[in-house]
Amino acid sequence: MMFGDVEWTQIDQCIVSWLYTTVSNDILHIIIKPSDTAANAWTVIAELFLDNRLQRAIFAKREFHNIVQGDLSVTAFCSRLKCLSDTLRDVGSPVSDQDMLLALINGLNDDFGHCIAALTINPAGLTFARARGALLQEERRLSRGGHRAQLTALMAGHSRPPATAPSLRPVAPVAPSSGGGRTRDKKKK
Structure with a gap:
Protein backbone atom coordinates (compact mmCIF):
# COMPACT_ATOMS: atom_id res chain seq x y z
CA MET A 1 0.00 0.00 0.00
CA ASP A 51 -22.44 -14.67 -1.86
CA ASN A 52 -25.03 -17.47 -1.88
CA ARG A 53 -24.16 -18.51 -5.43
CA LEU A 54 -25.86 -21.89 -5.13
CA GLN A 55 -29.11 -20.44 -3.82
CA ARG A 56 -29.14 -17.70 -6.45
CA ALA A 57 -28.47 -20.31 -9.15
CA ILE A 58 -31.40 -22.42 -7.93
CA PHE A 59 -33.82 -19.47 -7.98
CA ALA A 60 -32.60 -18.19 -11.35
CA LYS A 61 -32.75 -21.66 -12.96
CA ARG A 62 -36.28 -22.19 -11.67
CA GLU A 63 -37.39 -18.85 -13.06
CA PHE A 64 -35.54 -19.45 -16.33
CA HIS A 65 -37.21 -22.79 -16.97
CA ASN A 66 -40.68 -21.60 -15.95
CA ILE A 67 -40.75 -18.19 -17.61
CA VAL A 68 -43.73 -17.44 -19.85
CA GLN A 69 -44.27 -14.54 -22.21
CA GLY A 70 -47.71 -13.54 -20.97
CA ASP A 71 -48.42 -9.98 -22.12
CA LEU A 72 -44.76 -9.17 -22.76
CA SER A 73 -43.61 -8.16 -26.22
CA VAL A 74 -41.14 -10.46 -27.96
CA THR A 75 -38.35 -7.97 -27.20
CA ALA A 76 -39.23 -7.76 -23.49
CA PHE A 77 -39.60 -11.54 -23.21
CA CYS A 78 -36.22 -12.19 -24.90
CA SER A 79 -34.57 -9.51 -22.76
CA ARG A 80 -35.88 -11.19 -19.61
CA LEU A 81 -34.51 -14.54 -20.80
CA LYS A 82 -31.14 -12.93 -21.54
CA CYS A 83 -31.05 -11.28 -18.11
CA LEU A 84 -31.74 -14.61 -16.41
CA SER A 85 -29.07 -16.24 -18.59
CA ASP A 86 -26.56 -13.57 -17.54
CA THR A 87 -27.45 -14.09 -13.88
CA LEU A 88 -26.91 -17.83 -14.23
CA ARG A 89 -23.55 -17.25 -15.94
CA ASP A 90 -22.52 -14.89 -13.15
CA VAL A 91 -23.22 -17.52 -10.48
CA GLY A 92 -21.34 -20.25 -12.35
CA SER A 93 -24.23 -21.98 -14.17
CA PRO A 94 -23.98 -20.78 -17.77
CA VAL A 95 -26.89 -21.40 -20.13
CA SER A 96 -26.28 -22.67 -23.66
CA ASP A 97 -27.86 -21.11 -26.74
CA GLN A 98 -29.87 -24.31 -27.15
CA ASP A 99 -31.29 -23.90 -23.63
CA MET A 100 -32.14 -20.26 -24.43
CA LEU A 101 -33.92 -21.39 -27.58
CA LEU A 102 -35.89 -24.08 -25.72
CA ALA A 103 -36.95 -21.64 -22.98
CA LEU A 104 -38.01 -19.11 -25.62
CA ILE A 105 -40.16 -21.57 -27.56
CA ASN A 106 -41.57 -23.15 -24.40
CA GLY A 107 -42.62 -19.78 -22.95
CA LEU A 108 -44.34 -18.27 -25.99
CA ASN A 109 -47.92 -17.13 -25.48
CA ASP A 110 -50.86 -18.36 -27.56
CA ASP A 111 -50.48 -15.51 -30.07
CA PHE A 112 -47.29 -17.21 -31.28
CA GLY A 113 -48.42 -20.84 -30.91
CA HIS A 114 -48.52 -21.24 -34.68
CA CYS A 115 -44.82 -20.24 -34.85
CA ILE A 116 -43.64 -23.14 -32.70
CA ALA A 117 -44.09 -25.70 -35.48
CA ALA A 118 -42.38 -23.44 -38.00
CA LEU A 119 -39.41 -22.89 -35.68
CA THR A 120 -39.01 -26.53 -34.67
CA ILE A 121 -39.68 -28.29 -37.99
CA ASN A 122 -36.05 -27.87 -39.08
CA PRO A 123 -34.01 -26.89 -36.03
CA ALA A 124 -30.62 -27.26 -37.77
CA GLY A 125 -28.92 -23.88 -37.61
CA LEU A 126 -31.68 -22.34 -35.50
CA THR A 127 -30.26 -20.11 -32.79
CA PHE A 128 -31.84 -17.99 -30.09
CA ALA A 129 -31.02 -14.85 -32.12
CA ARG A 130 -32.61 -16.24 -35.33
CA ALA A 131 -35.73 -17.38 -33.50
CA ARG A 132 -35.99 -13.97 -31.86
CA GLY A 133 -35.72 -12.28 -35.25
CA ALA A 134 -38.43 -14.50 -36.76
CA LEU A 135 -40.73 -13.85 -33.80
CA LEU A 136 -40.17 -10.10 -34.05
CA GLN A 137 -41.22 -10.20 -37.71
CA GLU A 138 -44.32 -12.20 -36.80
CA GLU A 139 -45.14 -9.75 -34.01
CA ARG A 140 -44.96 -6.87 -36.50
CA ARG A 141 -47.16 -8.77 -38.95
CA LEU A 142 -49.71 -9.52 -36.25
CA SER A 143 -49.77 -5.91 -35.10
CA ARG A 144 -50.34 -4.71 -38.68
CA GLY A 145 -53.18 -7.22 -39.04
CA GLY A 146 -54.74 -5.96 -35.81
CA HIS A 147 -54.29 -2.38 -36.98
CA ARG A 148 -55.96 -3.21 -40.30
CA ALA A 149 -58.88 -4.86 -38.52
CA GLN A 150 -59.29 -1.76 -36.34
CA LEU A 151 -59.19 0.52 -39.38
CA THR A 152 -61.70 -1.66 -41.22
CA ALA A 153 -64.05 -1.61 -38.24
CA LEU A 154 -63.62 2.14 -37.92
CA MET A 155 -64.31 2.68 -41.61
CA ALA A 156 -67.35 0.39 -41.49
CA GLY A 157 -68.78 2.33 -38.56
CA HIS A 158 -68.39 5.67 -40.32
CA SER A 159 -69.15 4.73 -43.89
CA ARG A 160 -71.60 6.77 -45.90
CA PRO A 161 -73.59 5.64 -48.88
CA PRO A 162 -71.90 6.59 -52.12
CA ALA A 163 -72.80 10.01 -53.42
CA THR A 164 -75.11 9.92 -56.43
CA ALA A 165 -75.84 12.53 -58.97
CA PRO A 166 -79.14 14.33 -58.48
CA SER A 167 -82.02 12.87 -60.41
CA LEU A 168 -82.73 14.59 -63.67
CA ARG A 169 -86.14 13.01 -64.18
CA PRO A 170 -88.92 15.44 -64.82
CA VAL A 171 -91.17 15.94 -61.90
CA ALA A 172 -94.83 15.19 -62.53
CA PRO A 173 -97.10 18.17 -61.95
CA VAL A 174 -99.12 18.03 -58.80
CA ALA A 175 -102.86 18.46 -59.16
CA PRO A 176 -104.36 21.23 -57.05
CA SER A 177 -106.23 20.03 -54.05
CA SER A 178 -109.92 20.62 -53.77
CA GLY A 179 -110.44 21.72 -50.26
CA GLY A 180 -107.13 22.16 -48.74
CA GLY A 181 -106.18 25.58 -49.99
CA ARG A 182 -107.62 29.02 -49.13
CA THR A 183 -110.42 30.20 -51.21
CA ARG A 184 -112.30 33.44 -51.13
CA ASP A 185 -115.95 33.26 -51.26
CA LYS A 186 -117.34 36.16 -53.06
CA LYS A 187 -120.79 36.81 -51.99
CA LYS A 188 -123.00 38.58 -54.33
CA LYS A 189 -124.99 41.27 -52.82
Whole structure:
Protein backbone atom coordinates (compact mmCIF):
# COMPACT_ATOMS: atom_id res chain seq x y z
CA MET A 1 0.00 0.00 0.00
CA MET A 2 1.16 3.49 -0.75
CA PHE A 3 -0.63 5.53 1.93
CA GLY A 4 2.24 8.02 2.09
CA ASP A 5 2.00 8.86 -1.60
CA VAL A 6 -0.43 11.76 -2.03
CA GLU A 7 -1.04 11.12 -5.73
CA TRP A 8 -1.77 7.42 -5.14
CA THR A 9 -4.15 8.30 -2.27
CA GLN A 10 -6.05 10.78 -4.47
CA ILE A 11 -6.44 8.24 -7.29
CA ASP A 12 -7.51 5.55 -4.82
CA GLN A 13 -10.13 7.83 -3.27
CA CYS A 14 -11.45 8.74 -6.75
CA ILE A 15 -11.95 5.03 -7.44
CA VAL A 16 -13.65 4.52 -4.07
CA SER A 17 -15.91 7.48 -4.80
CA TRP A 18 -16.73 6.07 -8.24
CA LEU A 19 -17.53 2.65 -6.76
CA TYR A 20 -19.79 4.21 -4.13
CA THR A 21 -21.69 6.31 -6.68
CA THR A 22 -22.26 3.46 -9.13
CA VAL A 23 -23.82 0.92 -6.78
CA SER A 24 -27.42 1.05 -5.55
CA ASN A 25 -28.19 2.75 -2.22
CA ASP A 26 -28.95 -0.62 -0.60
CA ILE A 27 -25.52 -1.95 -1.51
CA LEU A 28 -23.84 1.33 -0.62
CA HIS A 29 -25.19 1.13 2.94
CA ILE A 30 -23.73 -2.36 3.26
CA ILE A 31 -20.26 -1.61 1.90
CA ILE A 32 -19.48 1.98 2.94
CA LYS A 33 -16.64 2.41 5.44
CA PRO A 34 -14.69 5.49 6.49
CA SER A 35 -11.18 5.67 5.03
CA ASP A 36 -11.88 2.72 2.73
CA THR A 37 -9.49 1.81 -0.05
CA ALA A 38 -10.51 0.88 -3.58
CA ALA A 39 -9.21 -2.65 -3.07
CA ASN A 40 -11.26 -3.15 0.12
CA ALA A 41 -14.42 -1.67 -1.42
CA TRP A 42 -14.05 -3.85 -4.50
CA THR A 43 -13.49 -6.99 -2.40
CA VAL A 44 -16.64 -6.34 -0.32
CA ILE A 45 -18.71 -5.69 -3.46
CA ALA A 46 -17.40 -8.86 -5.16
CA GLU A 47 -18.10 -10.99 -2.08
CA LEU A 48 -21.58 -9.51 -1.82
CA PHE A 49 -22.40 -10.41 -5.42
CA LEU A 50 -20.86 -13.86 -5.21
CA ASP A 51 -22.44 -14.67 -1.86
CA ASN A 52 -25.03 -17.47 -1.88
CA ARG A 53 -24.16 -18.51 -5.43
CA LEU A 54 -25.86 -21.89 -5.13
CA GLN A 55 -29.11 -20.44 -3.82
CA ARG A 56 -29.14 -17.70 -6.45
CA ALA A 57 -28.47 -20.31 -9.15
CA ILE A 58 -31.40 -22.42 -7.93
CA PHE A 59 -33.82 -19.47 -7.98
CA ALA A 60 -32.60 -18.19 -11.35
CA LYS A 61 -32.75 -21.66 -12.96
CA ARG A 62 -36.28 -22.19 -11.67
CA GLU A 63 -37.39 -18.85 -13.06
CA PHE A 64 -35.54 -19.45 -16.33
CA HIS A 65 -37.21 -22.79 -16.97
CA ASN A 66 -40.68 -21.60 -15.95
CA ILE A 67 -40.75 -18.19 -17.61
CA VAL A 68 -43.73 -17.44 -19.85
CA GLN A 69 -44.27 -14.54 -22.21
CA GLY A 70 -47.71 -13.54 -20.97
CA ASP A 71 -48.42 -9.98 -22.12
CA LEU A 72 -44.76 -9.17 -22.76
CA SER A 73 -43.61 -8.16 -26.22
CA VAL A 74 -41.14 -10.46 -27.96
CA THR A 75 -38.35 -7.97 -27.20
CA ALA A 76 -39.23 -7.76 -23.49
CA PHE A 77 -39.60 -11.54 -23.21
CA CYS A 78 -36.22 -12.19 -24.90
CA SER A 79 -34.57 -9.51 -22.76
CA ARG A 80 -35.88 -11.19 -19.61
CA LEU A 81 -34.51 -14.54 -20.80
CA LYS A 82 -31.14 -12.93 -21.54
CA CYS A 83 -31.05 -11.28 -18.11
CA LEU A 84 -31.74 -14.61 -16.41
CA SER A 85 -29.07 -16.24 -18.59
CA ASP A 86 -26.56 -13.57 -17.54
CA THR A 87 -27.45 -14.09 -13.88
CA LEU A 88 -26.91 -17.83 -14.23
CA ARG A 89 -23.55 -17.25 -15.94
CA ASP A 90 -22.52 -14.89 -13.15
CA VAL A 91 -23.22 -17.52 -10.48
CA GLY A 92 -21.34 -20.25 -12.35
CA SER A 93 -24.23 -21.98 -14.17
CA PRO A 94 -23.98 -20.78 -17.77
CA VAL A 95 -26.89 -21.40 -20.13
CA SER A 96 -26.28 -22.67 -23.66
CA ASP A 97 -27.86 -21.11 -26.74
CA GLN A 98 -29.87 -24.31 -27.15
CA ASP A 99 -31.29 -23.90 -23.63
CA MET A 100 -32.14 -20.26 -24.43
CA LEU A 101 -33.92 -21.39 -27.58
CA LEU A 102 -35.89 -24.08 -25.72
CA ALA A 103 -36.95 -21.64 -22.98
CA LEU A 104 -38.01 -19.11 -25.62
CA ILE A 105 -40.16 -21.57 -27.56
CA ASN A 106 -41.57 -23.15 -24.40
CA GLY A 107 -42.62 -19.78 -22.95
CA LEU A 108 -44.34 -18.27 -25.99
CA ASN A 109 -47.92 -17.13 -25.48
CA ASP A 110 -50.86 -18.36 -27.56
CA ASP A 111 -50.48 -15.51 -30.07
CA PHE A 112 -47.29 -17.21 -31.28
CA GLY A 113 -48.42 -20.84 -30.91
CA HIS A 114 -48.52 -21.24 -34.68
CA CYS A 115 -44.82 -20.24 -34.85
CA ILE A 116 -43.64 -23.14 -32.70
CA ALA A 117 -44.09 -25.70 -35.48
CA ALA A 118 -42.38 -23.44 -38.00
CA LEU A 119 -39.41 -22.89 -35.68
CA THR A 120 -39.01 -26.53 -34.67
CA ILE A 121 -39.68 -28.29 -37.99
CA ASN A 122 -36.05 -27.87 -39.08
CA PRO A 123 -34.01 -26.89 -36.03
CA ALA A 124 -30.62 -27.26 -37.77
CA GLY A 125 -28.92 -23.88 -37.61
CA LEU A 126 -31.68 -22.34 -35.50
CA THR A 127 -30.26 -20.11 -32.79
CA PHE A 128 -31.84 -17.99 -30.09
CA ALA A 129 -31.02 -14.85 -32.12
CA ARG A 130 -32.61 -16.24 -35.33
CA ALA A 131 -35.73 -17.38 -33.50
CA ARG A 132 -35.99 -13.97 -31.86
CA GLY A 133 -35.72 -12.28 -35.25
CA ALA A 134 -38.43 -14.50 -36.76
CA LEU A 135 -40.73 -13.85 -33.80
CA LEU A 136 -40.17 -10.10 -34.05
CA GLN A 137 -41.22 -10.20 -37.71
CA GLU A 138 -44.32 -12.20 -36.80
CA GLU A 139 -45.14 -9.75 -34.01
CA ARG A 140 -44.96 -6.87 -36.50
CA ARG A 141 -47.16 -8.77 -38.95
CA LEU A 142 -49.71 -9.52 -36.25
CA SER A 143 -49.77 -5.91 -35.10
CA ARG A 144 -50.34 -4.71 -38.68
CA GLY A 145 -53.18 -7.22 -39.04
CA GLY A 146 -54.74 -5.96 -35.81
CA HIS A 147 -54.29 -2.38 -36.98
CA ARG A 148 -55.96 -3.21 -40.30
CA ALA A 149 -58.88 -4.86 -38.52
CA GLN A 150 -59.29 -1.76 -36.34
CA LEU A 151 -59.19 0.52 -39.38
CA THR A 152 -61.70 -1.66 -41.22
CA ALA A 153 -64.05 -1.61 -38.24
CA LEU A 154 -63.62 2.14 -37.92
CA MET A 155 -64.31 2.68 -41.61
CA ALA A 156 -67.35 0.39 -41.49
CA GLY A 157 -68.78 2.33 -38.56
CA HIS A 158 -68.39 5.67 -40.32
CA SER A 159 -69.15 4.73 -43.89
CA ARG A 160 -71.60 6.77 -45.90
CA PRO A 161 -73.59 5.64 -48.88
CA PRO A 162 -71.90 6.59 -52.12
CA ALA A 163 -72.80 10.01 -53.42
CA THR A 164 -75.11 9.92 -56.43
CA ALA A 165 -75.84 12.53 -58.97
CA PRO A 166 -79.14 14.33 -58.48
CA SER A 167 -82.02 12.87 -60.41
CA LEU A 168 -82.73 14.59 -63.67
CA ARG A 169 -86.14 13.01 -64.18
CA PRO A 170 -88.92 15.44 -64.82
CA VAL A 171 -91.17 15.94 -61.90
CA ALA A 172 -94.83 15.19 -62.53
CA PRO A 173 -97.10 18.17 -61.95
CA VAL A 174 -99.12 18.03 -58.80
CA ALA A 175 -102.86 18.46 -59.16
CA PRO A 176 -104.36 21.23 -57.05
CA SER A 177 -106.23 20.03 -54.05
CA SER A 178 -109.92 20.62 -53.77
CA GLY A 179 -110.44 21.72 -50.26
CA GLY A 180 -107.13 22.16 -48.74
CA GLY A 181 -106.18 25.58 -49.99
CA ARG A 182 -107.62 29.02 -49.13
CA THR A 183 -110.42 30.20 -51.21
CA ARG A 184 -112.30 33.44 -51.13
CA ASP A 185 -115.95 33.26 -51.26
CA LYS A 186 -117.34 36.16 -53.06
CA LYS A 187 -120.79 36.81 -51.99
CA LYS A 188 -123.00 38.58 -54.33
CA LYS A 189 -124.99 41.27 -52.82
